[in-house]
Amino acid sequence: MDARFNNTLLALTIASQCLAGQPENQKAENTSSGIKPLNVVFILSDDHRYDYMGFMGTIPWLETPCMDRMAKEGAHIKNAFVTTSLSSPSRASILTGMYSHSHKVVDNTAPLPEGLIFFPQYLQENGYKTAFFGKWHMGNDSGAPQPGFDHWEGFKGQGEYYNPRINTNGEWIQYKDSTYVTDLLTEHAILFMKNQKQADKPFFVYLSHKGVHDNFSAAKRHKDCYKDKELVLPQTINTPYYGVKDLPTIHEKTGKAASGKDYYGEKMSPNWVKNQRESWHGVDYSYHGRPWDVQVRKYCETLRSVDESIGSVLDYLKEAGLDDNTLVIYMGDNGFAWGEHGLIDKRQFYEESVRVPMLVRCPGLFEGGKVIENMVQNVDVAPTIMACAGLDKAKQMVGYSFLPLLRGELVDWRDHIFYEYYWEYEFPQTPTMHGIRTDRYKYIRYHGVWDTNEFYDLQNDPYETTNLIAEPKYKEVIKQLNGRIYDWLESTDGMNIPLKRTVRPHTDHRNQGNY
Numbered sequence: 001m002d003a004r005f006n007n008t009l010l011a012l013t014i015a016s017q018c019l020a021g022q023p024e025n026q027k028a029e030n031t032s033s034g035i036k037p038l039n040v041v042f043i044l045s046d047d048h049r050y051d052y053m054g055f056m057g058t059i060p061w062l063e064t065p066c067m068d069r070m071a072k073e074g075a076h077i078k079n080a081f082v083t084t085s086l087s088s089p090s091r092a093s094i095l096t097g098m099y100s101h102s103h104k105v106v107d108n109t110a111p112l113p114e115g116l117i118f119f120p121q122y123l124q125e126n127g128y129k130t131a132f133f134g135k136w137h138m139g140n141d142s143g144a145p146q147p148g149f150d151h152w153e154g155f156k157g158q159g160e161y162y163n164p165r166i167n168t169n170g171e172w173i174q175y176k177d178s179t180y181v182t183d184l185l186t187e188h189a190i191l192f193m194k195n196q197k198q199a200d201k202p203f204f205v206y207l208s209h210k211g212v213h214d215n216f217s218a219a220k221r222h223k224d225c226y227k228d229k230e231l232v233l234p235q236t237i238n239t240p241y242y243g244v245k246d247l248p249t250i251h252e253k254t255g256k257a258a259s260g261k262d263y264y265g266e267k268m269s270p271n272w273v274k275n276q277r278e279s280w281h282g283v284d285y286s287y288h289g290r291p292w293d294v295q296v297r298k299y300c301e302t303l304r305s306v307d308e309s310i311g312s313v314l315d316y317l318k319e320a321g322l323d324d325n326t327l328v329i330y331m332g333d334n335g336f337a338w339g340e341h342g343l344i345d346k347r348q349f350y351e352e353s354v355r356v357p358m359l360v361r362c363p364g365l366f367e368g369g370k371v372i373e374n375m376v377q378n379v380d381v382a383p384t385i386m387a388c389a390g391l392d393k394a395k396q397m398v399g400y401s402f403l404p405l406l407r408g409e410l411v412d413w414r415d416h417i418f419y420e421y422y423w424e425y426e427f428p429q430t431p432t433m434h435g436i437r438t439d440r441y442k443y444i445r446y447h448g449v450w451d452t453n454e455f456y457d458l459q460n461d462p463y464e465t466t467n468l469i470a471e472p473k474y475k476e477v478i479k480q481l482n483g484r485i486y487d488w489l490e491s492t493d494g495m496n497i498p499l500k501r502t503v504r505p506h507t508d509h510r511n512q513g514n515y
Contacts, residue, residue, distance in 0.1 A: 038388035039326040048332035050355035066311030074361030075370035097382035097397030101494035112139030119382035120148030134208035161217035218301035240269035268467035281345040324364030443481040
C-alpha cells in the first residue's frame with residue numbers, strides 16, 4: 001500500500017477520536033459571544049440543488065442575479081450538505097441540530113416526537129422576536145403555529161403556488177386574485193422586520209419557500225421564459241442503462257452465476273439505480289410519464305422568484321440600515337438530481353442529491369467574496385444561529401457554528417460527513433442507506449437489498465461514474481470507512497431501523513392498489 005493510502009488511514013484513525021465526526025476543539029469563545037446579538041434571516045428553498053445558481057455556470061442560461069450578488073457580497077459555502085436528502089428529515093435537522101435517527105423525523109410522514117426543542121425557542125428565551133413564513137412540511141403538518149415562533153404564517157402540507165390558504169397566528173386566510181405565494185411570503189417577512197426595527201429588538205425570520213418543489217409553477221412574469229432553452233445533459237444520464245445480464249446467469253460450462261463486473265457491468269452500477277430509471281424518480285418514466293426535460297425548464301423558471309425574494313430581503317436590510325448587523329443565510333432543504341445516474345429527485349447519497357446551495361451574508365461580520373471549502377451540514381445551522389445570539393449550542397446538538405469559518409479563524413473542523421436515508425413505503429425504489437464522505441472518498445452502504453455497495457474517488461471521479469467497491473487497493477480504506485459508519489451510529493444511538501405501521505395500498509405504478 002503506497003504512502004497516499006497510509007496517510008488516508010492515518011487521517012481516519014485520528015478522526016475516529018472525535019465523536020461522530022465533529023470538530024474536536026471548537027469552544028464557546030469561537031462563537032459570537034461578546035458581540036451585539038445579530039438579527040438573522042434564514043431563507044430556505046425546497047429541492048434547490050447546489051449548482052443551479054447562475055455564478056456556478058452549470059446551466060449557462062439560468063439567471064439568479066440575487067444569489068450571485070449574495071455570493072459576491074457574502075460567502076459561498078461551496079461544500080454544504082444535508083444529513084438526509086429528504087424534506088422533512090432535513091428540516092427537522094435544521095431546527096433541532098440533530099441527525100434523523102435522533103430526532104426521529106425519518107421521512108415526510110413521520111410525526112414529531114414529544115420533547116423535541118427547536119432552536120428558535122432558545123432565541124425567544126433570550127429576547128428575540130421570532131417569525132415563521134411559509135412551508136413547514138414536517139411532522140404535525142396541519143398549518144397550525146409551531147413552537148418557537150412569536151409570529152406564524154404557514155400553510156398545510158405542500159400548499160399552493162397561487163392563491164394560497166395560510167394560517168396566520170391561528171386564523172386561516174384565503175388569498176385570491178392570482179396571489180403568488182413566493183411574493184406574498186417575502187412581503188410579509190419584510191413587514192415583520194419593519195415592525196421589529198421600530199421595536200428595537202433583535203429578530204429571527206425563517207422564510208420557508210414552496211419553490212422550487214414540484215408541481216413547478218413559475219410566477220406569471222417568468223412563465224415560459226426558458227421553454228426554448230437547450231438543456232445541458234449530465235455526463236451520467238445513460239450510466240447505468242438498465243440491466244447488464246439477463247437472468248439466469250449460470251455459465252453453461254462452469255455452472256457458476258455471474259458476479260462482480262460480469263453481473264453489474266464494468267462500472268459496477270447498483271441494480272436499484274438501473275431499476276429506478278423506470279420509476280417516478282427516473283428519467284425514463286419521470287413523474288409517471290411527464291417529460292423530464294420540460295420539468296427541468298419549469299424548475300428553473302420557478303427558481304427565478306425565489307432568487308428575487310432573496311434580493312428583496314437584501315434590499316430592505318440595506319435601506320433600513322440593518323444589513324451590517326443582520327446575518328442572512330440562504331440554503332436548500334436538499335439537493336435534486338436532474339438526470340445524473342439516470343435519476344430524478346433526491347434521497348440518494350450522490351452529490352447532486354446530498355449537496356445544497358448555501359450562501360451567507362453579513363457585512364458587519366465578514367468581508368464579501370469568500371468561498372468556504374469546508375464541509376458544512378444542515379445540523380450546523382442551529383448552532384450557528386444560536387451563536388449569533390451569543391449562545392452556546394444546546395447539548396443535544398451535534399453540529400457546530402460555522403461563524404469562525406466566515407471570519408477566517410483557524411478552527412478544527414470536520415474532515416468527513418455522514419449520511420442516512422430510510423426506505424419509504426410510498427417510494428420503494430430507493431433502499432435504506434448509510435454513507436460517509438471525506439474530501440477524497442465516498443462510501444455508500446445499502447441495507448435490506450441484495451445489491452452492490454459503492455465507493456468513489458471523488459478527486460479523480462467527481463461525477464461518480466465508476467464504482468470502485470471491488471478494487472483490491474481500496475479494500476482497507478473501505479473497511480475503515482465502513483467501521484466509521486458503525487462507530488457513528490453506535491455513538492449517537494442510531495442502530496435501530498425505524499419501522500412504522502402502514503396498512504394501505506402501494507402507490508408505485510408496478511404495485512399500485514395492492515397491499
